[in-house]
Amino acid sequence: MLGELLNPYYLQVLCFILINIMLALSIYVPLSSGQLSLGSAGFMGIGAYTSALLTIHYELPLYVTILVGALLAGVIGIIVGIPSLRLTGVYLAIATLGFGEVIRVLFVNWESLTKGSVGLTGIPQLGRELLKFAKSIGIEPSALGLKNNQFVYLSLVIVLLIIVLFILWFVIRQQNSRIGRAYSSIQMDEKAAESMGINITYYKVLAFAQGAFIAGLAGALFAHTIGYISPSDFSYHRAVEILIFTVFGGSEVIIGSVFGATILTLLPEVLRFVSDYRYIFYGIMLVILMAVRPQGILDLYLFYRLKGKRIKRGTS
Amino acid sequence: MVLEVKNITKRFGGITALKNISFTIQQGEIYGLIGPNGAGKTTMFNCITNIVEPTEGEIFFNGEKITKLKPYKITEKGICRTYQNIRLFPQMTALQNVMVGGHSRISAGVFRSVIRTKSQKQEEKLLKEKSEELLELVGLGQLKDQFAENLAYGQQRRLEIARALASNPTLLLLDEPAAGMNETETDNLFDLIKKIQSMGITVLIIEHDMSLVMRLCDRITVLNFGEKLAEGTPDEIQNNEAVIEAYLGKEEEETIA
C-alpha cells in the first residue's frame, strides 16, 4: 500500500504542484501590494539558468546554487522594480510581460552560455543528489524500506514541501504584520496609504523583489527537478499560466494561490482522457469563472467566514 | 506655532489654484479653512501633506521646513489627514484600518515581523490596544471586525478620523468631516473634535457646515478663488464685509440660523 502511494508518478506530479504553488505565490506577493507583475516566467528563468549553469560549470553544491539563483532573481527584481514604480495596472502587467519575453529572447540568443534553444541538459537532479548524500553518510534507502527511485522522489517532495511551507509561513506571518498591512493598504489605496505614513516606494519594490526571489527559487528548483531546461520553458505561456493559478484560486487570499496551483496542475493530468479538447475546455472554464466569480474561487469573505467571523459582502 | 504656511502658490497648467497664501496655526488651536467650492481648500491640504507640490512658497511644521518632504515623511513628523471623499481601505476591517494608521509609530521590518521577536509582539500588542481605544473614542468599538466598506457613511467618516489619530499626529487635518451627516451625528462630531483638541492635538478643518465651523473654530481663514479673503476669529469673519459679500452673503440665512 505504501509502495503504491510512493509511486514516482504521483510524487513527480506532486513536485510540479509544489513548484507551481511557489510560482503562484510569486505573483501573489506583488499583487498583494497592488502590483500585477507578469514577469514571474522571466525571473523563474533567471533562477533556473543561474543555478543550472553554476552546478554544471563549477560543480557547486546545490543549496548554494539554488540560493544564488533565487538571490540573483531577487536583485534583478529590485532593478526592474524601481523603474516599474511609475507604472500601474495593465501598464505594469504589459511591461513585466515584456521583460519576461526579453529575458527569454536573451536565453535563446546568448548561445555561448545557454546553448540557445537546445537548452541545458544534464542538470543534477536534487533528489538524486540527496540519494548520493544519504549514501555517503551511510544511509541506504533499503534500510528505510524504500527503493532507490522512491527515495529520490520522496526526498525531493519532502525538500520541496519544506520550502513551500517555509514560504507560506513567511508570507502569512508577514501578511499579519506591519509589512502586510502596508502591502494591503497600498493595494487598496496608494495615496491614502502614503498619507498614513507608509513609504510606498520601499514597500512596492520590496514586494516586487520578494515575488522575483520566490519565482527565482521556484525556477532553480524546477531546473533541479526536471533536469533539463530550455528557453521555451519560460515563455509567454508560462507567465499566463502562473497568472491563472493565482486568479483562478482567488487573488485576495494566499490560500487561493495554493488552491489554484494545485487544482490547475492536476487538471491536465485528470483531463488526460479528453486530451484533444482539454485546452478548449480550459478556455471556456476561465471565461465562465470570471463571469460567475471574478475574484476567484476563494475570496476574502469566504476566508473570514471560515474563520468564524460574521461578515457580509456589502451591496454599496 | 505648529504650522506656518508662507506665501504658497499652486498652479495647475494655466489655472492658479492657490495664490500667495499665508497663515499660521498655534498649538492646541482648532483652525478653520472655509470658502466656496473651488476656492482651493483641498489643494491647500494637498500642499501641506505634499501630495501635490506647491509651485512657490514654503511650509514649516514646528519650525522645520516640510515643503519638499515625501508625504509619508510628513506623516512621520506628525501631520495626518482625512479625505473629503472618504479613502478608507475598503477590504480591511475597521481595526486593521486604524492599525495601518499606526504604521509610522512602530518599526518592525521584514525580519522582525516574520520571526515575531519579543519587541515586535510587544509593539503590535500596544498598537492593537491603542487602536481599539481609538475606535471606542470615535464610537466604533462594536464594529471593529467589520470591513470598512460595509460601514455606514457616518461611521466611515469617524473611522477615517480614528485612522488618522493612530499616527499620533500633532496636527490633524480634517477635510469636510461633517459632510453627509445629520444633526445628531454632527453634534457627536463636534464633541469628538473637542475631545481631540483636549488631547493636545491641533486641528485644521475644512468644513461647509458654517454653524459647526463657527462653534468649533478658534480662528478661521477664508479662501475665495485661490486667494485669501480674510483671517480671524469666528466673530470677525462673520462680520467681515468682504466675506459676507463673496461667500456668506447668499447663505447667511440658513447657515447662521
Add this chain to the structure above:
Amino acid sequence: MQKYQKLFLIILATFMLILLTACGSSSTSTNSGGQSETSIEDETSGEVIQAKIGVISYLSGAGAAYGEAITQGLKLAQKEINEKGEVNIELVIEDSAGEAEQAVNAGQKLMADDSILAIIGPTLSTEFFAVAPEADLNGITIMGTSTTADGIPEIGDYVFRNSIPEALAIPAAMEKAVKRTGAKKVAIIYGNDDAFTKAGFEVMKRTAEEMGLEITTIETYQKGQSDYKAQLTKIKNTNPDLVLASALYNEGAVIIDQARKMGITVPFVGGNGFNSPQVIEIAGDAANGLIVGTPYFGDSTDPKIVEFNKKYEEEYGKKPDQFAAQAYDALYIYADALKRAGTGEDRDAFRDALAETKDFEGILGLFSFNEVGDVVMDVTVVEIKDGKFVEFEE
C-alpha cells in the same frame, strides 16, 4: 440566500473536481489493437510473447499533428504485428502536450507501471531531453522516433532512436546539392528558438565549413512569424548559390514561397523536418528546387513503401508522412527485439536485444544501431521537381 447557494455550488464543483482527480488517475488510453481475443488464446498456448509498450506523444496543442501521425503509424504497425501472432503488443498512449513537464509526468506514470516493458517517444527533442535521463536511470528502454537533436542517444545505455539525426541527413543533401550546382557561396536561415531547427543549423554550419563553402550570411526567424521578407531581402543581396534552410516544413514552405516571390531562384537545401508533402501544398510551384535529405521517400516506387502507403491510406484516409513511417518502423524494430529477447517482461533483456539490432529491414531501409544507440542507415536525398518529390539526380 442566493449568495449562499452560489457559494455552495462552487464548493460542490470544487470537490467534484478533486474527486475526479482521485478517480481519474487511472484513465489511460490503452489500445490492444483489436486482437485481444486471439491473444488470450495464444497466451494460454504459451507461444506468443506479450508486451506492453508505453507511448508518450504530442497529442494536444500546437504540434498535435506530429503526435497524431506518430500514434497512427504505431497503431498500424501494432495491428499488423499482432495479426502475425508471434508477438502481441499492447500500446499505452499518454499525451505530453509538447511540454517537458507533462512529458515527464507521463514518463513517470509509464515507468512506475512495472508491466510496461519499454517506451516510445516523446515527440520533441526538448521533451525527450527531460524524460530520457529518468528512463535511463530507471532501467527502461526509451526510443525516440522523431527526435533528431544532437546528443540524444548519448544520454544513456537505455536510450535509442530510430529517427535519422540531422547530422546524417543534412550533410548528405548538402554534398549532393553542391556537387551538382557547383555552389561556392551559401546563405543560411534557421529558426533559433526551436531545438530541432537550431540543431539542424549547427550541422549546416559545420558541414559548410568542412566543405569549404563561403557562408554569406546567417539569418534567424522565430516561431509565429509570418513575415520573412526582411531576412530574405538580406539573403538575396548577398547572392548565394544555395540557401540552406533549417526549418520545419510549416515555416519552411512559407519561407521558400516568399523567397521565390522576391526573386531568389537558387535551390534550397533543407533538413529532415523540411520533408513533407505539405511543402508542395503550401508553397505550390515555389517549392520547386527544394533539396532534402531524408530516411523516408514517400513517392518511392519501392514496393514496401507503396504497400505501406496503401495500408495507411485505407486506415486513416490520408498519405503517411515520415513521422508516421518512422513510428511504424520503430514498433517493428521493437517487435524484432522482443522476438530475440524471447520475453516481454524483462526490461534489461529487451534492452540488450534491441541494442543488437542489425540490418533490420524496415520501410525506411536497412537499419542498425551503433554502439551508443544511434541510427546507422542510408540517407535518401530527394528534391521537388515540377511540383513532385523525386529522387535527387546528380
Add this chain to the structure above:
Amino acid sequence: MLIEQLINGITLGSIYAIVALGFTLVFGVLGIINMAHGEIFMVGAFIGVLTTSVLGWPLWLAFLASIVVTSLLGYLLEIFSLRPLRGKKGVSHLAPLISTIGVSIFLENLSHHMFGAGNKPFRTAFAEIRFEIGSITIYLVQITIFVISVILMVGLSVWLSKTKAGKALRATAENLETASILGVDTKKIITLTVIIASGMGGIAGILVGMAFNSVSPQMGLSMGLKGLAIIILGGMGNVKGAMVGGLILGLSETLLVAYGDSGYRDAIAFIMIILILLIRPQGIFGSKTAEGR
C-alpha cells in the same frame, strides 16, 4: 537594399497598425486589454483561406465574409466575456484580462481542431500582381495594405470626430456614467466598439494571409503581443498613435534584421515599450492623464 527593406518594413508596420487599431479602440472605450484580439485576427485570416482557396470565392467576397465573421466573434466576445463583468462589484482589472485570455485559448485550440495545426496556403491571383522598378519588386498587395491601413486610420479618426455615433463613442470613452446620463446608449456603443475592433482584426488577418501566404492557429499570439506593444508605444487609446507605433515597430524590426541581429527581432517590441514606459509612460501621442490606471 535599403529601399526594399523600407518597403518590407512599411508593409509589416501597416499590418501591425491595423491590429493595433483594434486594440486601441477597445482600450479607449472600455479601458481593458482585449487579449483575444490576436486570435480574432487569426480567425479572420482563416476565413480568408477558407473562402478563397477552398470555396473559390472572389477576393472582395472573402473580405466581406472575414469581416462579417470576425464582427460576429466580437459580438459574442462582448456578450459572453466582457458584459458579465461590467459594473459588477469586486471586479478588478484582472478579470477582463483573464476572461479574454480564456477566449484566446479557446479560439486558438478550436482552430487547431477545425483547421489543423499547420500553415495553410493563401493563394489568390491578386497576390501575384507586381511591378518591377529597376531591381526592386513591389507587389500590389504591399501597396494595398498600406493604403487600407491609412484609409482605416483616417476613416476612423473622421468617424470618431464627425459622426454622431463617433461622438457618442468618444463621450463613452471619456466617462461611461456621464455619457449615459447625457442619453448615450452606452451598451450599444460598447458593443459597436468591440464589433468594429474585431472587424478590423479580420481585415488585418486577410491582409497578412495575402501578403505572406501563411496562416496558422499560432499566428494570433505573436501578433497580439506586438499589438499590445504598439498601443503602449503610440499611447493607449490613441488612433494616430496606433498607426505611427505600428509603422515604427515594423520598420525597426525590419531594419534590425537588415543591419543587426535577426535573433533579437521578437524582443525589440518589448525593449521599445520598456524604454517608452520609462521615458514617457503615456506613449508618444498619449495625453498626460493616460498615465497609470
